[in-house]
Amino acid sequence: MEHGSYSDPSKSTFSFGDEDHTFANSVRFSLNQDAIYADEALSLLLSYSPRVSFCGYSIPHPSDNRVNIRVQTTGDPAREVLNDACQDLMLMCQHVRSTFDKAVSDFKKGKTRKGNKDMNVD
Amino acid sequence: MEGVSYARMPRVKIRELKDDYAKFELRDTDASIANALRRVMIAEVPTIAIDLVEIEVNSSVLNDEFIAHRLGLIPLTSERAMSMRFSRDCDACDGDGQCEFCSVEFHLRVKCMTDQTLDVSSKDLYSSDHSVVPVDFSDPSNHESSDNRGIIIVKLRRGQELRLRAIARKGIGKDHAKWSPAATVTFMYEPEIHINEDLMETLTLEEKREWVDSSPTRVFEIDPVTQQVMVVDAEAYTYDDEVLKKAEAMGKPGLVEIIARQDSFIFTVESTGAIKASQLVLNAIEILKQKLDAVRLSEDTVEADDQFGELGAHMRGG
Numbered sequence: 486m487e488h489g490s491y492s493d494p495s496k497s498t499f500s501f502g503d504e505d506h507t508f509a510n511s512v513r514f515s516l517n518q519d520a521i522y523a524d525e526a527l528s529l530l531l532s533y534s535p536r537v538s539f540c541g542y543s544i545p546h547p548s549d550n551r552v553n554i555r556v557q558t559t560g561d562p563a564r565e566v567l568n569d570a571c572q573d574l575m576l577m578c579q580h581v582r583s584t585f586d587k588a589v590s591d592f593k594k595g596k597t598r599k600g601n602k603d604m605n606v607d
Numbered sequence: 608m609e610g611v612s613y614a615r616m617p618r619v620k621i622r623e624l625k626d627d628y629a630k631f632e633l634r635d636t637d638a639s640i641a642n643a644l645r646r647v648m649i650a651e652v653p654t655i656a657i658d659l660v661e662i663e664v665n666s667s668v669l670n671d672e673f674i675a676h677r678l679g680l681i682p683l684t685s686e687r688a689m690s691m692r693f694s695r696d697c698d699a700c701d702g703d704g705q706c707e708f709c710s711v712e713f714h715l716r717v718k719c720m721t722d723q724t725l726d727v728s729s730k731d732l733y734s735s736d737h738s739v740v741p742v743d744f745s746d747p748s749n750h751e752s753s754d755n756r757g758i759i760i761v762k763l764r765r766g767q768e769l770r771l772r773a774i775a776r777k778g779i780g781k782d783h784a785k786w787s788p789a790a791t792v793t794f795m796y797e798p799e800i801h802i803n804e805d806l807m808e809t810l811t812l813e814e815k816r817e818w819v820d821s822s823p824t825r826v827f828e829i830d831p832v833t834q835q836v837m838v839v840d841a842e843a844y845t846y847d848d849e850v851l852k853k854a855e856a857m858g859k860p861g862l863v864e865i866i867a868r869q870d871s872f873i874f875t876v877e878s879t880g881a882i883k884a885s886q887l888v889l890n891a892i893e894i895l896k897q898k899l900d901a902v903r904l905s906e907d908t909v910e911a912d913d914q915f916g917e918l919g920a921h922m923r924g925g
Contacts, residue, residue: 501902507646508898510639571903575896577616577640581633582892584619588631589885592621 494562499554509542509552515570515577516540516556536561622873627790629876629884632797641872645792647891650780651898654685654788654881655711655739658694659704659774666767667727677760678773679785681729682742682879683711689890691777705774711739713773719763727769728757739775742880788887790877796867798844800826806862807836814857821853842873 486500501508520537539557556563617636623629633641660675667674692709700706712735719725729741745755761769780787810818812829815836819827824843827836827850844865854862878884 504898504902505646507643507651507895508902511643511895512899512902514637514639568903571899575899575903577636578892578896578899580616581619581636582889582896584617585621585631585885585888585892588619588621589624592624 494564495560496557497555497563499556499564499567501552501554503550504552505544505550506552509544509554511574512554512567512570513540513542515574516566518573519566519570535559536566624885626883627878627880629874629888631874631876631888633794633872633874635870636872637870638872641794641874643895644888644891645794645874647895648792648876648887649787649789651894652788652882652887652890653688653691653693653777653779653894654786655683655688655691655775655777656783656785657681657683657713657773658710658776658778660771661773662771664768664770667761667763667769668767669761674761674769674771678732678771679783681732681758681760682788682881683734683739683775684742685739685788685881686886687736687738688777688882689893693778694776704776709776711736711775713775714771715760715773716770717763718768719765722765725763726756727760727763729760730757731760732773744880788878788881790879792874792876794872794874795842795846796869797871797873798841798846799866799868800838800841800844801864801866802836802838803862803864806859810857810859818850818853818857818862822850823847826850 486502516537517540519535520540536558537556538559539555542552542554544552554567556567558566617640618634619631620634621629621631624631633644657678660671660678662671662674665671665674669677694700694704694709697704697706697709699708700710704710705712713732715727715732717725717727717731730743732741734740741757743755743757763769778786780789807815812834815829815834819829819836822844824840824845826838826840826844828839829835830837846865846867850863851860851865854860874888876884876887878887882890
């Protein structure tokens with residue numbers, strides 16, 4: 486559920502039911518990656534095109550399963566920026582998954598090679 | 608895509624991998640992602656556990672609900688869990704949540720006939736689906752099999768009988784801890800230890816030994832050949848400041864500098880046996896992706912919130 490104003494789509498609060506710190510903190514981190522910094526040196530980078538001026542989350546009451554995420558942007562609609570942050574996170578998850586898969590198969594290969602070496606000695 | 612992602616992509620390296628235990632490093636990511644992974648592993652990876660028990664005969668010393676509670680806590684091999692449907696979402700069954708797509712049926716029939724006490728264990732639970740059975744921790748080697756009798760549910764005397772039918776369903780740890788596939792999941796920041804060699808040289812061998820011994824875990828050691836203090840196991844450091852306090856007490860603050868690297872984590876995952884440890888991590892990542900997907904695709908309703916909205920007041924600290 487999005488609480489925003491019809492005239493200014495760049496600032497709004499998103500209210501999620503059935504979510505908690507697990508989701509909210511990682512989305513906040515992902516939004517922060519896109520955040521505007523006051524650092525001048527950083528702002529001279531060509532690739533620097535930040536869209537988020539404020540992002541944060543709060544949990545109104547620990548007994549209710551509800552999380553509010555506040556997003557304020559530098560002009561783009563807040564909903565799009567949030568969607569893109571989720572997208573980035575999903576890509577990162579996908580990357581972690583494939584990296585983990587590869588690490589597991591590398592580890593297993595390393596183990597069987599060692600096992601074969603031991604068998605040869607016998 | 609409109610926005611450019613500045614997130615560096617995380618790296619994974621596996622240290623140890625057994626069926627129910629995995630230790631791996633996760634680098635170039637933030638604590639919030641590591642914590643999200645940990646939370647999902649404990650509370651949101653689905654498994655299968657007994658959820659409904661119909662007792663026909665129970666003349667044991669434990670009462671019905673006690674036994675039902677114990678049955679629920681028995682870990683069942685849950686490879687099928689990710690592809691199964693939740694009972695509440697299943698449209699194939701006629702409303703009672705007991706069809707073959709969303710549940711697994713078990714039965715237990717034991718009667719004690721001898722004078723010796725009969726142990727009713729998880730090995731006596733028979734499943735209707737051979738891929739979902741109580742977890743068996745026994746080693747394949749022979750001499751172990753006589754020791755492992757499975758998880759004991761109840762003990763029966765001569766004449767006592769237990770007959771029941773149990774339905775196991777898919778669920779997540781958030782609903783009830785019996786569905787949590789993780790025994791423990793921990794992560795720690797990787798420590799970076801820098802020894803100030805010049806300051807270290809001003810200590811006698813006896814003082815060095817004393818300082819090395821002041822750490823509750825074996826992080827440092829004295830090389831017998833060069834008589835130098837070396838870091839033997841940086842990760843044994845538990846972030847107690849004993850060595851720092853000892854250095855100050857000896858009059859040499861700054862003897863060693865220990866920093867916790869904010870973007871490097873060492874995960875230790877122990878599973879109950881319901882799912883393999885490596886599979887647990889993969890499932891957790893999958894669930895996290897599904898959550899994000901659900902949020903991304905949800906049709907949000909926009910409520911115009913001017914100054915008098917309740918939510919606005921909360922966000923402004925009202």
